[in-house]
Amino acid sequence: MRRKEREVKDIAEIFDILKRCDTIRIGIQGSKYPYVVPVSFGAELLNQKPIIYFHCAREGMKIDLLAANPHVCVEGDIFLKTEKTKHGITTRFESVIGFGECHVVSDIEGIKHGLKILTEHYGYFDYPLDRCKSIQHLLVGKIILEKITGKRNLPE
Secondary structure (H helix, E strand, O other): OOOHHHEEOOHHHHHHHHHHOOOEEEEEOOOOOOEEEEEOOEEEEEOOEEEEEEEEEOOOHHHHHHHHOOEEEEEEEEEEEEEEEOOEEEEEEEEEEEEEEEEEEOOHHHHHHHHHHHHHHOOOOOOOHHHOOOHHHEEEEEEEEEEEEEEEEOOO
């Protein structure tokens, strides 16, 4: 990272930024070009390792590409504003970038756990997953991040 003064090193602070993101983008290796897709997500920290859950259809380009290569890059950001400074114009932001491997969650308890983490991320703490009729039609992905970095440029 070139701007070391903007680097966030503490995993708790990095995870806090991640948890405040509305959406993450997953970068997947395509056949010719990278494929980047925004997803709704939920995250938990297990043994100081961030775990990201997302849901999607059981078929499509994302699933085909992940089956061929499960290694991904994820990006999340919180843009606050763009403003004039004494040196020019800058954007105030917080962001995370992580690298890991995506696995399909196949057992029903794991699927429910991933969906619970996801729904709680968006403020639905008591959503009745047992009554969710869509579970059989969706896939839950679990990204275990091996490396994650944070960066911020906040107002002084």
